[in-house]
Amino acid sequence: LDHVTDGLIFQPCGPDEFYVLGTCPQQLKWKPPHLNTIDFRCKIVHEAKVGEIPGYVGHLYLGGLNTPSAKLAHVGPKDKMLDGKIVECSFMPGLGWKVLRIRTDKTEPNYHKSGTGKQCFLLILSS
Numbered sequence: 001l002d003h004v005t006d007g008l009i010f011q012p013c014g015p016d017e018f019y020v021l022g023t024c025p026q027q028l029k030w031k032p033p034h035l036n037t038i039d040f041r042c043k044i045v046h047e048a049k050v051g052e053i054p055g056y057v058g059h060l061y062l063g064g065l066n067t068p069s070a071k072l073a074h075v076g077p078k079d080k081m082l083d084g085k086i087v088e089c090s091f092m093p094g095l096g097w098k099v100l101r102i103r104t105d106k107t108e109p110n111y112h113k114s115g116t117g118k119q120c121f122l123l124i125l126s127s
Contacts, residue, residue, distance in 0.1 A: 007031030037088045037100060041109040043068070044075060044083040058082065060089065060097060062112035069112070070097050 010028040011019075020027075040060035048054035058072030058079060072079070072089075073096030086103040 006035045034090070037090050038062070039086050039088050039103050039106060039110045040069070040097075042072070042082045042085055042087045042099070044080050056080070058099075060087075061109060063109045064112045072097050072099065074098075 008030045010030070011017075011024065012026045040062060043059045043061065045057050045059065046054065047057050056075040056077065056079060058075040059068035060070040060072065061067075062069045070089075073092065079099075082099060082102065086106045086109055087099045088101050088103050089097045089099055091097055
């Protein structure tokens with residue numbers, strides 16, 4: 001492989017089993033909790049609320065939603081380059097969401113109703 005393996009995929013196999021495009025309910029994906037990630041669309045905004053020090057906020061959006069699903073844990077001026085990009089994020093308990101990398105191979109974030117989007121989002125937050 002050209003990349004590090006971060007999990008396992010179990011799918012049906014047999015003479016009458018075929019690959020299913022899209023979501024396959026018979027398929028099981030497993031990753032250790034610390035390697036679970038979600039691809040969000042990132043929007044970096046500068047906020048200046050009354051009584052607070054102005055700063056940058058990174059809103060994270062799942063596909064199909066117009067409201068943020070989460071926020072980045074730490075955002076500074078250097079993170080403006082993330083604005084509008086699809087970013088792969090992991091959740092750090094007690095700290096929040098952290099960008100691991102920009103997904104140049106994707107044009108859309110994980111869809112909020114997909115297993116990768118909604119279910120993974122909730123599982124990551126609960127682990």
